[in-house]
Amino acid sequence: KNEVEQSPQNLTAQEGEFITINCSYSVGISALHWLQQHPGGGIVSLFMLSSGKKKHGRLIATINIQEKHSSLHITASHPRDSAVYICAVSDSGGGADGLTFGKGTHLIIQP
Amino acid sequence: DARVTQTPRHKVTEMGQEVTMRCQPILGHNTVFWYRQTMMQGLELLAYFRNRAPLDDSGMPKDRFSAEMPDATLATLKIQPSEPRDSAVYFCASGRGVGELFFGEGSRLTVL
Secondary structure, eight states: OOOEEEEOSEEEEETTOOEEEEEEESSOOSEEEEEEEOTTOOEEEEEEESSEEEEETTEEEEEETTTTEEEEEESSOOGGGOEEEEEEEEOSSSTTSOEEEOOOEEEEEEO | OOOOEEEOSEEEEOTTOOEEEEEEOOTTOOEEEEEEEETTTEEEEEEEEETTEEEEOTTSOTTTEEEEEEETTEEEEEESSOOGGGOEEEEEEEEOTTSOEEEOOOEEEEEO
């Protein structure tokens, strides 16, 4: 079973700062997901990636398969980015099979 | 606007009662997951289905939990009898093959 570690667990930053959240896993994967969960809210899929880099607005996700590591970056952070960010990996042959989740990074962006 | 729909959103019940949670996956999605989220454990996979067939329910306590997909538009998760330690948020998610996952809003269960 894959072990998924995220860091930091908690992060408080000022509006406008560049944010980096890290995720490492122990066993080779077929895909890695970054998810966002607002307090008391549902879960939204931000990215699914298996190599390289993806960008969506102010969010950038990168993955290094050899090092078993991924990062999620937020540029020009805003208070509405405050949420829990969860890394999840898929071990088997496809992005939608039985995900293993990290514990999440609780991000607070202060105005 | 396609989305995964879960009911009920909130449920408070007494220990020993039966609880049924329902999920309507996005039309055309062939994979459905049930996850549980607690403060202590985070998100855990309980069960998942592909083309309505159960593929993995090893994360589910078999003595009290059951998951079914009676048709392509409905997945159910049943707990009987419920216990206080079952209190959690239960998420349903659906996907298509190797694609992205879409999560429902969750069902928050409190067992007194």
